[in-house]
């Protein structure tokens with residue numbers, strides 16, 4: 001991705017012969033990354049464009065590799081999912097993101113929410129609900145401030161057990177959002193049966209919304225769909241004022257993207273959002 005260009009990871013570039021060896025090294029390094037404090041959570045502000053207020057942050061994982069530098073989650077999450085490492089890593093993200101936001105609340109900063117990405121692998125563990133309930137108890141974060149993001153394609157794979165877990169989470173007061181909405185291959189029928197509260201418009205639509213009529217139409221339709229189903233809607237990947245104005249004019253006020261802020265270290269969220277005069 002853009003913010004780490006020039007410093008990306010090359011394990012998989014080294015030719016087919018070395019591929020197996022390299023991927024074993026990669027897995028091994030990832031396995032140790034948690035213990036070695038090489039994983040860091042960045043937080044990207046989510047803004048209400050009507051007021052300019054920060055309303056939440058999305059927790060986005062980074063791997064600060066000792067020799068390779070920052071590695072994008074797009075490069076290591078798929079391997080973490082294949083190997084099952086996403087289960088302990090995902091739990092670590094949940095615990096630390098909840099702890100961080102609770103600490104902010106305790107210091108009197110705005111009562112913002114935190115959105116955490118969940119992998120379908122985490123739903124395949126039969127204790128996900130207990131894990132999340134324990135993390136909330138342990139950190140003291142109130143459930144309404146925890147938002148979980150699941151992609152449409154993950155939800156399609158849902159089983160009875162996934163649905164049951166989602167219902168329990170919702171009953172506890174947690175918000176569930178569908179990430180990358182509009183990019184999946186499902187029918188829309190599932191929306192009325194699932195305990196979700198938010199649609200997140202994928203950045204691929206937002207990106208071209210000013211120049212591509214089809215993307216504008218899709219974005220308009222997603223916003224209208226959310227409004228008609230009484231769901232919240234948030235747009236990701238907002239990079240320009242024109243895109244923000246387009247969304248605001250359609251009554252989609254919740255936004256996230258480089259136009260407002262890149263993902264930040266926790267201390268920079270504090271510095272830029274909780275102390276700034278603006």
Ligand code: C2E
Nearest residue numbers: 001060061072073074077093117118119237238239257258
């Ligand atoms: P995502 O959930 O769709 O996250 C949004 C991605 O868009 C993030 O990339 C973010 O940095 C990037 N982004 C934000 N604003 C803009 C913008 O204005 N323009 C553009 N072009 N991009 C923007 P990132 O941080 O590289 O994460 C990539 C993906 O990795 C995430 O996509 C998510 O699927 C996954 N991921 C990240 N952290 C976690 C995690 O803790 N657990 C799991 N399971 N997946 C994670």
Ligand code: CA
Nearest residue numbers: 058117149179
């Ligand atoms: Ca997300």
Ligand code: CA
Nearest residue numbers: 179180202236
């Ligand atoms: Ca997304």
Ligand code: CA
Nearest residue numbers: 151179180202
């Ligand atoms: Ca995505």
